[in-house]
Amino acid sequence: MAEFRKNLIVFDKPPQICSYAAVGGRKEGAGPLGTYFDFIHADSRFGADSWEKGESKLQEETIRTAVKKANLSLEQMDLLICGDLINQCTASAYCARNLGIPYAGVYNACASMAESMIFSSVLISSGMMQRVVCAASSHFCTAERQYRYPLEYGGQRPPSAQWTATACGAAVMGIDGGLVQIKRAFFGRVTDYGITDLTNMGGAMAPAAADTLMRYFAQSHTSPQDYDAIVTGDLGKIGSTLLGELLAKENISLLGRHLDCGKLLYGDWQDVHAGGSGCGCCASVLCSFLLPRLAEGKWHNILFLATGALMSPMSVQQGETIPCISHLLHLQTGEGR
């Protein structure tokens, strides 16, 4: 690929993350991060009469909780930027309808949370908006029947498969009032390593994370040693190993610094095979575990890279390979400046 113009965004006035919330399902509650979530629901329909409507409810509760934790009201939000995996992003659309906030929908599959936070950061840092709320959700049951098989069919999952998280993360951003700020942001480009296996998303997405990291390090003149942690979205076990191998070829080592939301969300005892996935995976890990660690001063400086696989079942049926993308945020605390 040709080398493109420098597209790193550095915020002179870093936008801040004022509050955040994460809500999940039963399996997420039973995982290692379960106690960090704001709410866990045993009902996979979240009180609605379908999984799809339930995912909207999940999003709505997460967003309302984040806004409340910032001691703000919905009326004080200038914009909601959010996304999900359901066809036509309906979880987000119906949630936005119920909240009544001006709304911009994004879709970059599981990279949607990072995308929404970058757009939000630009709106806040430039002074064009004062408060923007970002969110992303996914749901095992809505994703499984849309992308793979009807749940009743009980399709076998190969070891490379990941488990779509039933979870949502939401963050309220503003120019002040937060302990964590966004210092840099970086939009990734689409990479495609020719993978066609819909049950190996981690393997398909790792090259996108590698491409974004390599270009980010080059453009920011930083290296892995400059960060307390480098957290990828949902590469899972296979994708995380592959990311290490791809970076090793370029003499970049993330040793001791790399974490992956897909590996953090579930325990080995939970039978999720290669790890978690879905927009809600990295969004909820960010808003339940990563941001609190920064706010509590355990970390000062991390990179957060969401990764997304941009195929559809139809594109794969038509013989296409899986194009992937990864967007990056550099998060820091006051002390990390």
Add this chain to the structure above:
Amino acid sequence: MAEFRKNLIVFDKPPQICSYAAVGGRKEGAGPLGTYFDFIHADSRFGADSWEKGESKLQEETIRTAVKKANLSLEQMDLLICGDLINQCTASAYCARNLGIPYAGVYNACASMAESMIFSSVLISSGMMQRVVCAASSHFCTAERQYRYPLEYGGQRPPSAQWTATACGAAVMGIDGGLVQIKRAFFGRVTDYGITDLTNMGGAMAPAAADTLMRYFAQSHTSPQDYDAIVTGDLGKIGSTLLGELLAKENISLLGRHLDCGKLLYGDWQDVHAGGSGCGCCASVLCSFLLPRLAEGKWHNILFLATGALMSPMSVQQGETIPCISHLLHLQTGEGR
């Protein structure tokens, strides 16, 4: 609904539209705007082996043409922001893969072109990026079989139905080098008037356009008389009439100023019933007809409102109504400042 904070964006440094291009299919070429398009293709697959892959090709050609008309190269683009109607927005994803530009996908159905241009405007005006290319596409054959019936079935179309445009519009934006600039931008909120009829999109979307217009006029302290034209996205005949009625109740008259892209794209002789629709409808009309009229000085000052219906076939099957949104841009020429 509660009245939200003022969310009008006014650009102190207005971003400019440096170049634009529109490409369409045979029906669009046979319409009143056919001669304004950059390219018209008789092959509905655009040289690919499926309609979906063809829509990616359509997007790619339109974006390459717009970039070329700006005397720029793809390598000079900081970001591509685009969207389409195919599940998981694959037309955009595969196009972005082939172009290699950093990519952010948006989804607000047929309001996607306006959404991408607002994000692009913010990135440019704030100085965080220098050149961003925006695009949106739709395709009659990909949309019809996804949202309604297999084409081979030959389903009857009621008079209220609109024809999804096989078209794409793309615009390159920067801080200088253009004749048309974006002075204000406004994100809409989701409105839902309880319509469930998937063959009456115009009727469903008109309240969203009305809501955005009323709030925009109030917040910008302007009135219809301040603009040479007020152009809605794809309300078609029924939606346009309804918009007039909704605004009349608020004592707002667009008389003599209102145009609708869904009515402009096709002629009465083309049997499209209520008019055109699809992301590519307003995007291509903008990039073939509206922007040239501004650039040539025939207009100095217009409002462009894309409108989107955010349902999915599944959400309607589950008994949901159709939520809609409309985002607005205030476009002006040097003389209109």
